[in-house]
Amino acid sequence: NAGVTQTPKFQVLKTGQSMTLQCAQDMNHEYMSWYRQDPGMGLRLIHYSVGAGITDQGEVPNGYNVSRSTTEDFPLRLLSAAPSQTSVYFCASRLAGGHPGETQYFGPGTRLLVL
């Protein structure tokens, strides 16, 4: 199993450009999520999905769109990049369900720089 994969690893954008960060998992996990990590901060939840066709906002959703057309993929779209979106982005997945102990698996991260 590849686990959670993310592409690209690094990206430089100009202000106003758009791009899509890709995330895929091969563990048949229903729950997928996107976090961002800024210097001196822990990870913060951007958007999440509990299954194909179902998405919802997290703590810091502004400036990002998501969709979930398949169980495996959960892309994150920046429609008009801003310098404030310079960050490291992590995708994560786990089994859905109410048990708070379900292990969450993280991808390797995407480093994004917006100039």
Added chain:
Amino acid sequence: AQKITQTQPGMFVQEKEAVTLDCTYDTSDQSYGLFWYKQPSSGEMIFLIYQGSYDEQNATEGRYSLNFQKARKSANLVISASQLGDSAMYFCAMREARRGGADGLTFGKGTHLIIQP
């Protein structure tokens, strides 16, 4: 109010000593989970240990143990016999069971641990 507080921005520890990384949390839920993750300089997030709010025993995973004091709302990570490879950022995180845990993990700001030879 912060849900996860890690009061030690950085720590220096001698190799082979035990290390305690502090974490306090705030929740009104009865059911929740507490996690510790390690982030080495390479950047990936590595799951270390989990403690459930209803677990009566402190969690242990190899050299890692979690000192869970529910009444004080603290979940400190203890690393026994530290090694140079333990140098990393360490994050405490919580998942509350409300809404099936859909709100994801709430992270603290982390502790940068440096192990000195």
